[in-house]
Amino acid sequence: MITNKQLADLIFPEITETIDDLEKRYPERNLPEGAEVTRFAPSPTGFLHTGSLFTSLVCHKVASQSKGVFYVRLEDTDTKREIAGSGEELLKQMHIFGIDPDEGYLGDHEEGKYGPYIQSKRADIYKTVIKQLLVDGKAYPCFCTSEDLEELRKEQESKKLNPGYYGEFAKCRNLTNEEKYERIKNGDKFVIRFRSSGNHENKITVTDLIKGTFDIAQNDQDIVIYKSDGLPTYHFAHACDDHFMRTTTVIRGEEWVASLPIHVELFEALGWKAPNYAHLPVIMKVDEETGNKRKLSKRKDKEAAVSFFIEDGYLPKSLIMYLMTIANSNFEEWILANKFEGMENFEFSFKKMNNEGALFDMGKLNFFARELLAKLNKDEISALAYEYAKLYNPELKAAIEYNPAYFTAIMNIDREKANPRKDYEKFGHILDFIGFFYEERYQNIIKEPLPFNEKFSKEALIEALSAIKEKLHVNQDEQIWFNELKEIGVSLGYAANNKDYKANPEAYKGNIGDLAEILRITLTGRKNAPNLCAVMYVLGLEETHRRIDEVISSLK
């Protein structure tokens, strides 16, 4: 007669520690009342997803505002999907967004007393727990092949039964210990399943910090907890790790709600207190083909990868602020009232989180991005633009390096004042706005027909530009500069202001606005450009004259 113990020893001969030993090695944390221990547990299967950044943001916030601990655990038990180096990349990207763990897997090393924080290094911990489950008869080896399972599924489908490995369908449940022992000795491949005592007809009541309290069917599936490759499945690793790492609140994506009954049963069977749960809504997007909402997809949506925002030159904080508006409905009013500052003082609450997934709103992100960029002074924005350019934008890098002071002067147009301009939302598009300041871009611009108002003849344009070249000076004082322009306009027959012009349009060639537009188009190639007086000041008189000459000769 083979006992459970003998079977367990056969499967895990190398495991000599007990669960009690683990409890001692990972004692309850000594933290102040109310401190939350949260964790972000990504799989190293690719770069950071915007939804993951959202999750990690909430984890970080909940821990930090309660003076608790936020740690990262690498869930690398799916060896097939693993991408080398992506774990480290994940942490680097989190860091860019200001989300740094207090403990755990930190990319290049681990920190903390509750490690290892990489699941593949925790195999012995899982085995220790599973060995006990085996001894207790709460788990058993299963020899079914994927073909067996496939057949079972088909059978259940044809009978319109719930699919899965449970109850009478759990064939290996009833194998005798002798049979199991023999087959394992034989070297037969096996997994270990949890022996569920649940009944699908019965409901359990669960509480989620966001969704509230609701009923859900008990788990009755004998889920796999130990794969044939020797690593645990997510469900089991979650129970073990969050118990021994002493997590107080598990914050994860909504896709886990459905497996909550499994986790509840696992914690119960192990005799452990389950953590609190908060299941975050998924960030969505309307699918262009179907017109339906769907989860942001890394393959289809550029905004699903956090790297997109970095490479496009968004200020990381703007994405974080946007994500916070999704996280808490009262955040937006709060941050507006605080003039976009001190966001770490905002008090996050699960109650203020909507439990339906929001559509990712690029327009709103851009709003935050513009506001944040407008708040920077000329040196800050120039330095940040340069940092960005060095990494992702060679053309911008060349432009800045060509003359850093010139670039800063450009950045300073309409900036350090009460109501600064808000044209820029990201560094990636900055040259689209100010490229005309640079010779190469300017030459490309004036190759195209310039958008002069058709009511002016070539002769009128040349007359106006010649007069401006002759009489208009560069001046930092906008009032003086504009008065000069007005005088020139009046002497040429333009109305000095819009009211005069509107009252009697026949009496004038145009109004002063028209004259300004002629100059603006000449210098920038566009009808809309930053403050003209400032543009001229930054360009300098010599360059202004050169551009006027160039346009005049092209008109001829």
Add this chain to the structure above:
RNA sequence: GGUCCUAUGGAGAAGUGGCUUAACUCAUCGCCCUCUCAAGGCGACAUUCACGGGUUCGAAUCCCGUUGGGAUCACCA
């Protein structure tokens, strides 16, 4: 299909039975200001809360049903 969640304007949302002829923010549009573009100021934008019933003196708010949307049903996490 089973199970769970969910439904307020273009988007995010406030709202927890009378204070709502539904806050606030983004977007959009209009006007003012103005050398342009912005910024700023002012204003418009859901007679109605998916639909249908019910409870109530009274419902966006409570109940039931219908419909729509989302999540999930692996030796993936």
